[in-house]
Amino acid sequence: SLLQAVRIQRHVMNVILISNFNDCPSLFDSIKAIPFLFTVDSEKIASNTTRTFDEKSKDLFTAAHNQFLWRSSALRLFLLLDFMQVYHYDVALHIEADNLLYHPLDNDAIAVLRQHYPLAVTPLFANKSQMTASVLWVSQINQLIDLIHYLSLIAQRREPVWQHYIRFLRRFFCCKKGGIEADPNTGL
Numbered sequence: 001s002l003l004q005a006v007r008i009q010r011h012v013m014n015v016i017l018i019s020n021f022n023d024c025p026s027l028f029d030s031i032k033a034i035p036f037l038f039t040v041d042s043e044k045i046a047s048n049t050t051r052t053f054d055e056k057s058k059d060l061f062t063a064a065h066n067q068f069l070w071r072s073s074a075l076r077l078f079l080l081l082d083f084m085q086v087y088h089y090d091v092a093l094h095i096e097a098d099n100l101l102y103h104p105l106d107n108d109a110i111a112v113l114r115q116h117y118p119l120a121v122t123p124l125f126a127n128k129s130q131m132t133a134s135v136l137w138v139s140q141i142n143q144l145i146d147l148i149h150y151l152s153l154i155a156q157r158r159e160p161v162w163q164h165y166i167r168f169l170r171r172f173f174c175c176k177k178g179g180i181e182a183d184p185n186t187g188l
Contacts, residue, residue, distance in 0.1 A: 001100050002015065002037060004100055004101060005101050006036045009104055010036045013093075013105065015038065017037060017039050018042050019039070020041070021042075022041065042079050045083055046082055047081075047082045050078040053078050056156055057071055057075075073133065074151060076094075076133070077133060077147065080138070084144065089141070091138060094135070094136040094138070095134070095135050095136075096133075096134040117137050119136075120136070120137040121136050121137075166180065175188035176188065
């Protein structure tokens, strides 16, 4: 999918892979021959905010099914912001590496995104209770800064954001035995 992305996009925009290459050298070995693919080691750009979220969020996802996936999915948003700040990008289109691209994302597509979507993710359900950042559009870095700030407050369990988050969980994901803020009587 990365080779396909570079083939399709290289004349339109940079294709950049951010990963923890020191922890996973086999990944770098598998992609180093792809021409025009830019790589960034996440450890070299990770901010204090990202490192704090990584540490504080460990207990948020412990009871979740596939907890590593959820935590790393949230963490990549922080790394995207770190990348944008370090490399002075104000706009970004994040597409997970398992998405195949068949057509260049030319100026027309980017213009529509800029005009209509300040920050966009893919909703998974019609009620918009769950979303995925498998495709994430950031029209201005400030939009992503606001999201990262919100996620940081949740990880730190800061009020009133924390209680708002708990109400959201209870509405859409209730209930799990031993879950976050479990009822002392039922354990749910």
